[in-house]
Amino acid sequence: MVGSYGPGVxxxxxxxxxxxxxxxxxxxxxxxxxxxxxLLGAASVVVVVAGAQAVAWLxxxxxxxxxxxxxxxxxQGWLRRKGWPGWATTLVVILLVYGLLLVxxxxxxLSVAQLATELPQYSAKADGMVNGLxxxxxxxxxxxxxxxxxxxxxDLGKLAGVVGAILGSVAGLASNLVFLLALLLxxxxxxxxxxxxxASIGRDRPQVSAALTHFAxxxxxxxxxxxxxxxxxxxLDWAALAIMGIPLALTWGLLxxxxxxxxxxxxxxxxxxxxxxxxxxxxxxxxxxVVVVYCVLNFIVQSIIQPRFIxxxxxxxxxxxxxxxxxxxxxxxxxxxxxxxxxxxxxxxxLVDIDPQARWAAVLLRDTPMEPEEAxxxxxxxxxxxxxxxxxxxxxxxxxxxxxxxxxxxxxEDVPDTPSGDGKPRLPSS
Numbered sequence: 001m002v003g004s005y006g007p008g009v010x011x012x013x014x015x016x017x018x019x020x021x022x023x024x025x026x027x028x029x030x031x032x033x034x035x036x037x038x039l040l041g042a043a044s045v046v047v048v049v050a051g052a053q054a055v056a057w058l059x060x061x062x063x064x065x066x067x068x069x070x071x072x073x074x075x076q077g078w079l080r081r082k083g084w085p086g087w088a089t090t091l092v093v094i095l096l097v098y099g100l101l102l103v104x105x106x107x108x109x110l111s112v113a114q115l116a117t118e119l120p121q122y123s124a125k126a127d128g129m130v131n132g133l134x135x136x137x138x139x140x141x142x143x144x145x146x147x148x149x150x151x152x153x154x155d156l157g158k159l160a161g162v163v164g165a166i167l168g169s170v171a172g173l174a175s176n177l178v179f180l181l182a183l184l185l186x187x188x189x190x191x192x193x194x195x196x197x198x199a200s201i202g203r204d205r206p207q208v209s210a211a212l213t214h215f216a217x218x219x220x221x222x223x224x225x226x227x228x229x230x231x232x233x234x235x236l237d238w239a240a241l242a243i244m245g246i247p248l249a250l251t252w253g254l255l256x257x258x259x260x261x262x263x264x265x266x267x268x269x270x271x272x273x274x275x276x277x278x279x280x281x282x283x284x285x286x287x288x289x290v291v292v293v294y295c296v297l298n299f300i301v302q303s304i305i306q307p308r309f310i311x312x313x314x315x316x317x318x319x320x321x322x323x324x325x326x327x328x329x330x331x332x333x334x335x336x337x338x339x340x341x342x343x344x345x346x347x348x349x350x351l352v353d354i355d356p357q358a359r360w361a362a363v364l365l366r367d368t369p370m371e372p373e374e375a376x377x378x379x380x381x382x383x384x385x386x387x388x389x390x391x392x393x394x395x396x397x398x399x400x401x402x403x404x405x406x407x408x409x410x411x412x413e414d415v416p417d418t419p420s421g422d423g424k425p426r427l428p429s430s
Contacts, residue, residue, distance in 0.1 A: 063339055069093075108254070108258075233260055234254065236297045240297065248277070262340070275291050
């Protein structure tokens with residue numbers, strides 16, 4: 001099938017209206033070498049990334065505002081189901097959004113101020129410890145140039161700068177306060193019609209509507225679980241540091257809460273400052289105690305308990321999560337590290353989930369080779385099998401027919417692909 005563009009000028013039609021197996025379409029696709037397509041795609045990615053880095057000051061706060069509105073949007077729906085008028089629900093959402101922003105900014109600004117006033121008091125002790133370490137290195141034959149470089153790298157002021165950059169990256173949104181407040185206001189007002197807009201999109205583009213709905217659901221689940229467990233970890237770390245007498249315990253607890261949003265390496269960033277301060281105030285024994293307490297608390301909460309509640313809300317492999325963290329931190333700075341997971345979920349929704357032909361990329365990105373529905377069905381089957389075994393064990397050897405001793409458990413691959421009823425939006429099958 002060809003399209004006419006004037007007398008004697010025809011080009012093959014390669015769009016959705018072209019029939020499958022059309023020779024003209026196949027020839028047109030083969031006319032462009034695959035290597036050229038890859039190079040053009042890579043060049044486009046470079047241009048887009050360079051442009052995004054140039055306007056990082058805009059992308060970071062804008063996406064932060066979007067994430068905050070997505071997080072509080074269910075409150076508006078709940079109030080409407082209770083019979084509240086539309087203007088009242090919108091007002092509640094606006095107050096919640098502004099309240100969260102003000103509380104977060106106040107806590108971060110206060111922590112940065114305390115950090116700036118407290119850390120210089122330990123500079124003399126830190127210099128003495130660095131000089132002692134340099135002397136030990138000189139005994140092992142390290143040259144003067146290397147010693148000078150080591151002395152310059154072990155600077156308490158640099159530690160304060162790193163911690164201040166992490167805490168101040170969110171508090172620094174005040175520099176764009178007018179833009180951020182206006183954007184939050186407009187997003188909050190329009191959030192009530194998001195469901196109607198997605199339903200309208202779904203009539204013509206169901207894949208796009210499902211992908212955006214899944215992004216909002218996954219982001220909301222991730223934020224909810226991460227925030228709750230971040231608060232738990234922050235309170236436990238603050239209590240432990242206060243008991244051990246570490247200065248600025250509240251600041252380090254707040255740092256633990258913020259770094260809980262940074263995947264993979266957030267715990268390491270959160271433990272280094274209090275451990276170094278413990279080293280300056282109480283020596284090696286206190287520093288080791290801080291590290292051990294942090295490891296125990298964070299390992300139990302973040303590595304054992306928290307993943308059970310997050311479930312498949314994120315659905316990204318550990319490698320993809322780490323690479324995304326490095327990429328977004330490089331592109332947007334410390335705020336990009338905090339928003340790495342939601343940003344990656346949005347890119348996945350726009351580039352992978354809306355295109356049925358890109359499902360192969362979803363297989364490479366997710367944390368399990370199985371489809372989410374298949375994984376959920378297999379998990380449900382394993383839980384049912386465990387319940388059957390416990391029931392059969394409780395009944396004893398004389399179990400009646402129909403128990404787990406008489407009915408073998410269904411293997412995961414034989415479980416029918418049915419909705420789980422957990423409220424999670426499913427992407428339409430291609």
